[in-house]
Amino acid sequence: NAGVTQTPKFRILKIGQSMTLQCTQDMNHNYMYWYRQDPGMGLKLIYYSVGAGITDKGEVPNGYNVSRSTTEDFPLRLELAAPSQTSVYFCASHTRGGNTGELFFGEGSRLTVL
Amino acid sequence: AQKITQTQPGMFVQEKEAVTLDCTYDTSDPSYGLFWYKQPSSGEMIFLIYQGSYDQQNATEGRYSLNFQKARKSANLVISASQLGDSAMYFCAMREGMAGFKTIFGAGTRLFVKA
Numbered sequence: 001n002a003g004v005t006q007t008p009k010f011r012i013l014k015i016g017q018s019m020t021l022q023c024t025q026d027m028n029h030n031y032m033y034w035y036r037q038d039p040g041m042g043l044k045l046i047y048y049s050v051g052a053g054i055t056d057k058g059e060v061p062n063g064y065n066v067s068r069s070t071t072e073d074f075p076l077r078l079e080l081a082a083p084s085q086t087s088v089y090f091c092a093s094h095t096r097g098g099n100t101g102e103l104f105f106g107e108g109s110r111l112t113v114l
Numbered sequence: 115a116q117k118i119t120q121t122q123p124g125m126f127v128q129e130k131e132a133v134t135l136d137c138t139y140d141t142s143d144p145s146y147g148l149f150w151y152k153q154p155s156s157g158e159m160i161f162l163i164y165q166g167s168y169d170q171q172n173a174t175e176g177r178y179s180l181n182f183q184k185a186r187k188s189a190n191l192v193i194s195a196s197q198l199g200d201s202a203m204y205f206c207a208m209r210e211g212m213a214g215f216k217t218i219f220g221a222g223t224r225l226f227v228k229a
Contacts, residue, residue: 031215033216033217035219041221041222042120042205042219042220042221042222043205043219044219045216045217045218048215048216050215056215058216059218088157090159092159092217094217098145098147098211099145099146099147099166099167099209099210099211100147100164100166102149102161102164103149103151103159103161103207103217104161105158105159107157107158108157108158
C-alpha cells in the first residue's frame with residue numbers, strides 16, 4: 001500500500017539552484033496538492049490539480065511551478081531557490097470532489113536553502 | 115474567502131482526562147467540510163475526523179468527537195481519556211463548496227499530555 005510517495009525526503013540547496021520535488025500516488029485520485037509547512041506553523045497551499053492537465057495556484061505559489069501530465073504524478077519545481085523556501089513540503093491527494101474525502105499525505109520533503 | 119482560526123498555540127492535559135481543541139471557521143458557502151488532522155513529532159499527517167456542514171449529528175471516531183456549532187462557526191475537537199501518545203500538533207482544516215478543491219488549514223494547536 002504505497003499511497004502518496006514523495007522524493008526526496010531531505011535536500012539541501014544553495015541559493016539560486018533549482019530542483020524538482022516528486023510526488024506520485026497509486027490510488028487513482030484526481031485531486032492532488034502541494035503544501036508547505038514552515039516551522040511551528042500550519043500548512044499553506046502552493047498549487048493544486050483537479051486532474052491531468054489541470055493545475056491552479058494556491059495561497060503561496062510564487063517561486064514554484066507544477067505540471068500534471070498523468071493522474072499519478074504531480075511534481076513541484078523550485079526555480080532559483082531562496083532561503084524563504086526552506087520548509088517541509090507535503091504532497092497530498094483525495095479522491096472525491098466536493099467537500100468530503102480526507103486528504104492522504106506523503107511523508108514530507110524537508111528542504112533547506114543555504 | 116474561507117478562513118480557519120485556531121487560537122490555542124499550546125495546551126496541556128493530564129493523562130486520562132478529556133481536552134477540547136478550539137477551531138473557528140469563516141465561509142460564505144453553505145456547503146463545506148471540516149477536518150481534523152494529527153501531526154506527531156515524526157511529522158506525518160494523520161486524518162482524525164470529518165464533519166459535513168449538512169450533517170445533523172456531531173461526528174465521532176473512537177476517542178475523538180467533533181463539537182460542531184454551526185451558528186457559531188465552530189468545530190472543536192474533543193479528545194476523551196487522553197493518552198501520552200496524543201501529544202502532537204493538531205490541525206483543523208476546511209474545504210468549501212459542492213465543487214470544493216482547496217483544503218485550507220489553521221495554524222495548529224500543540225497538545226502536551228502529562229503523565
